Amino acid sequence: MQIFLDTANIEEIREAVSWGVVDGVTTNPSLMMKQGTSDLKAVTVEICELVQGPVSAEVVSTEADGMVREAEEIAGWHEHIVIKIPTTREGLKALREISSWGNAKTNATLVFSANQGLLAAKAGATYVSPFVGRLDDGGLDGMAVVRQLVQIFDRYDIPTKVLAASLRHPMHIIEAALAGAHVSTMPFGVLKKATEHPYTEKGLKAFLDDWAKVAEPEPVG
Numbered sequence: 001m002q003i004f005l006d007t008a009n010i011e012e013i014r015e016a017v018s019w020g021v022v023d024g025v026t027t028n029p030s031l032m033m034k035q036g037t038s039d040l041k042a043v044t045v046e047i048c049e050l051v052q053g054p055v056s057a058e059v060v061s062t063e064a065d066g067m068v069r070e071a072e073e074i075a076g077w078h079e080h081i082v083i084k085i086p087t088t089r090e091g092l093k094a095l096r097e098i099s100s101w102g103n104a105k106t107n108a109t110l111v112f113s114a115n116q117g118l119l120a121a122k123a124g125a126t127y128v129s130p131f132v133g134r135l136d137d138g139g140l141d142g143m144a145v146v147r148q149l150v151q152i153f154d155r156y157d158i159p160t161k162v163l164a165a166s167l168r169h170p171m172h173i174i175e176a177a178l179a180g181a182h183v184s185t186m187p188f189g190v191l192k193k194a195t196e197h198p199y200t201e202k203g204l205k206a207f208l209d210d211w212a213k214v215a216e217p218e219p220v221g
Contacts, residue, residue, distance in 0.1 A: 001177045004054070004185035006165070008032045008043060012188035013050050019195070024054035026107070026129075026165065026185045028084065041077055048078040056107045056127075058084035064093035075104050082126065084109045087116045092123045099124025107163065114148035121153065121160035127183065132176070133166035142166070143175050150180035170194040 002023040005016050008031040016022045025047050029040075037043050040057070048055045057077070059070040071083045071094065082105040083098060085091045091108065098104050107127040108120030112135060117128040130149060135142030149162045161182035167173060170193050176184040 001181055002183040003173075003191070004056075004163070004183055005191060006031070006167075006185045006187050008035045008037070008047070009188065010035075010043070010046060010050070013047055016188060016191055017050055021191075022051060022053075024056075024080075024082075024183070024185075025051050026056040026084070026163075028056075028058045028109070029060055044074075044081070045078050048080040051080070053080060054082045054105065055080050056082040056084045056109075058109065059086075059094075062086075062088070062090060064090040064097070067091065067094035068097050071098050071104065071106075075101075081105070082107050085125070087111050087120050087128070092119060095120060095123035095125050109165070112145070114145055114152065117145070117149045117162070118152055121158050125160050127161045127163040129163045129165040129185070131166035132164055132172060133168040135166075136168070143172070143179055146176060146181050147179045154180070 003021055004024040004026050005013055005022050006026045008027045013025060032040055044055060044057045057074050059067045061067045061070055067085055074083055075081055084107045085094050087108045087110050095106055095108060098106055105126040107129055108125040109129045111117045111128050111130045117130060120128045130145040132142030146162055146164050153160060163183040163185060164176035164181040165185050167184055167186040167190055169190060173184055173194055
């Protein structure tokens, strides 16, 4: 399973990439706004250069024609760009048009049901992104949508990848992997927590304490 970081924070991305576990990045207008940037192209290109893997950049139009026009521009920013399209009826029209280009990659975002994910895949999406955490917030089983889409795509040999999004804690990463998700995307804080365990810290301290005793010079005379 690939690991994507869900952020537009350059320092977070640079740090996570240095760990050797980040395969790509997902962004959206809200994440860009949090970083106080208005130059979406410059930030997105910088992220692409850091990650050297898929980077999702989202359109803001709500009509298919506008989405396609934006996609044409965004696709030219960098070779690693993936165009995020909302999973609406207008979005499906845009996905179909963009997929006909042959070389553009797309991420159908805001997927909240297996029906939406299946239709986005049929329209040609490269990735579909079920929002696990947001479904859980509403009292539903977000991971169930991931499992359903993985099963459907496997059964019918659909090449679209399931990208488990809106992950809120480290167990979501494991659950997504067990469900067969091709990709999981998460905030930096969730990925950071996944690297930590109190027993690791306790064990390391014990090793270092023992080594300090061994390394102490023997008293003279």
